[in-house]
Amino acid sequence: MKKMIGALASLTLAACGPQIETVSFKDGMPSQEMAKLDVPEKTSQRIDDGVATVRQQGRGDLSGTWLVTGGTVLFVNGVTLWTLGSLNFVAGFEPASDNGTTAVWGPHTNDWERTTWKLTAVRTAPNAFTYTLEAKPKGSADSEYAAIITGSHTVAVDEDGKAIKGYGEGRFDIDYDKAARLPSQDSKRGRVSFHYARPNPTAAVTVDVDLKEFVNDATVPNTAAYRYSQVPGGEGAFEFATDSNIHWFDPTKVALERWTIKSRWLATGAGRADVRATGGDLASPVTLNECWDTNFRSTFLDGSASWQERWGVESSDCAFTGASYSTR
Structure with missing residues (x-):
């Protein structure tokens, strides 16, 4: 009987799995690398986010759809780096209080700023946290605090329950409407939501x-969706969708069309983009398809419009055969 009880106890402990390591509050904040988008890029060819209009000249020129993809990635990365940089800057100080369950940094005010920041993190599991970054005008009452960034983060652990530094999963939201009430803020308005996952060094990143x-510099609010995935050292994909007027030059056609682009690439950098516009004042969808080589030079171009210029042979000039449009 004693042997049986001992065996059952051993099985119970085994079923519970290894004990998860308790992660510190500071290490429980997502790093900038956690939600950063990476795309292939030649050291001699930088993708410039100043490319606002793509003018495709011919076969062998730098791919226009690749420039759009790269410019969009740079925009998303800019928002990400600012957000997570702010979190880690505040968390870099010693917390004002830490009872093991809740840690509070601040209030903190830089000498050169007119804003007071406060970061609160709550432990929900040994390796999981929720956090809120609040801010208020310097010298104002505590009732003026507004939640600028809210999120959650779970640190990845290995099979032994040990934390894997730099990996995990989580989400965060930025409320620019609240940030706009603070001193010396830019023109951004609206909300941006991020969800990221980097489970381990070999798993796909999403x-x-x-x-x-x-709203950024423009006056018209923009609703858009971006989806990114990358196998470390392997294939990747990036797709985004937004509403925009394809007939901006025609005052009689003001409806917004749904634009989507899905770009896919190999580890070498060679890839393909499939673009589609639907709805609005369009009687039928408009598509454009382009492939590029390892130097990001256009090798194949096709599309549904009658005036669309075309070149290349898809079967031999594309890293991916067959269109794959975004469903966003």
């Missing part, structure tokens, strides 16, 4: 970004 009624 980053999803949603813009809701987002």
Whole structure:
């Protein structure tokens, strides 16, 4: 009987699995690399986010759809780096209080800023946290605090329950409407939501970004969706969708069309993009398809419009055969 009880106890412990390591609050904040998008790039060819309009001249020129993909990735990375940089800057100080379950950094005010910041993190598991970054005008009452960034993060652990530094999964939201009430803020408005996952060094990385009624320099709110996936050292994909007027030059056609682009690439950099516009004032969908080589030079171009210029042979000039449009 004693042997049986001992065996059952051993089985119970085994079923519970290894004990998960308790992660510190500081290490429980997502790093900038956690939600960063990476795309292939030649050291001699930088993708410039200043490319606002793509003008395709001919076969062998730098791929226009690749420039659009790269410019969009740079925009998303800019928002990500600012957000996670702010979190890690505040978390870099010693917390004002830490009872093991909740840690609070701040209030903190830089000498050169007119804003006071406060970061609160709550432990929900040994390796999981929720956090809120609040801010208020310097010298104002505590009732003026507004939640600028809210999120959650789970640190990845290995089979022994040990934390894998730099990997995990989580999400965070930025409320630019609240940030706009603070001193010396830019023109951004709306909300941006991120969901990211980097489980371990060999697993695929995924980053999803949603813009809701987002306004930057333009006056018209923009709602858009971005989806990114990348196998370390292997294939990757990036797709995004937004509403925009394809007939901006025609005052009689003001409806917004749904634009989507899905780009896929190999580890070598060679890839393909499939673009589609639907709805609005379009009687039928408009498509464009382009492939590029390892130097990001256009090798294949096709599309549904009658005026569309075409070149290349898909079967021999594309890293991926067959169109794959975004469903966003």
